[in-house]
Amino acid sequence: MTDPEMTRAGLVALVGFPNVGKSSLMNRLVDQKLSIVTPFAQTTRERVLGIDTRDGVQMVFVDTPGLVDPRYLLHRSMMHVALQVIADSDVVLLLVDASGGVPEFGEDVMELLDRAPKLVVVSNKVDVAPADRRERVREWSRGRFNVDPVEVSAVTGEGTERLRAEIAQRLPVSEFLYPEEDVSSQPVRFFVAELIRETVFELYSQEVPYSVATKVEEFREESSPLYIRAVVFVERPSQKAILVGSGGQAIKKLGQLARQKVEEFVGAPVYLDLWVKVLPRWRKDPVTLERLGFRLPDAKERT
């Protein structure tokens, strides 16, 4: 047994603009592919938990959707999740893409970040960032938050051990929050749905994936191969036609690639029964969003 007086544990939020590498860094820190990664912005839509327990320290990472100006009700849900996570965490990792520009956050976000008691600015993608850009992030971090950034690459792993040490020293002395062997508190169904959605990003042109939501509707663990029935929701019949493709070729490819990822994730053979359904305007409709499992801000915040 680990002595609870000697252990540290807490929630570690990963926040920042879309596409800065939040999900990639979480996967790197937990040594597992838990959160989906694509070259496109606004991939992550919900909070994704990744737990890492080693050397008497338990870090419960919370990957979040990018901080965006909401255009859809779905975006409001995404923003709400990110802000809530900042407020709830023990340590906040604010990620910046060192190969891009420095972010300008709105007042509401800045206020929350200023109040976040333990903020670590993380300059990511240093493997591809020129020296002058890295320097700009340093200046920005010192100017805005009065701290030096920790420079890392989620892709090569450079700097991540230092980051781990910076996180550990900021975590409160506490018993572990989850059993030591847990890697997430989310159900396998969630990860399966996410892997299907990631594959949609890989196979279809940029507009379609943003209209897609995925849900696992049946998961028969006792069958061999595992039987999983999942639905890919789109907003319009024309998108359904694109997803299915002529003679069902496209959906077949999607099913095959997604099945391989799911098999790797669950470590067992899988029968993936994939369906496409039209759910008109689901990104804008509170009822369908909630049915798909998105948490919405209170009605008064939705205006």
Ligand SMILES: Nc1nc2c(ncn2[C@@H]2O[C@H](COP(=O)(O)OP(=O)(O)OP(=O)(O)O)[C@@H](O)[C@H]2O)c(=O)[nH]1
């Ligand atoms: N070269 C390089 N690319 C990276 C690094 N980290 C992430 N990327 C790439 O950046 C892109 C976005 O990565 P994600 O991890 O999906 O970014 P995110 O911040 O989670 O994005 P959203 O969920 O859309 O907000 C992907 O193509 C990654 O492979 C890094 O350290 N170096």
Ligand SMILES: [Mg+2]
């Ligand atoms: Mg992400």
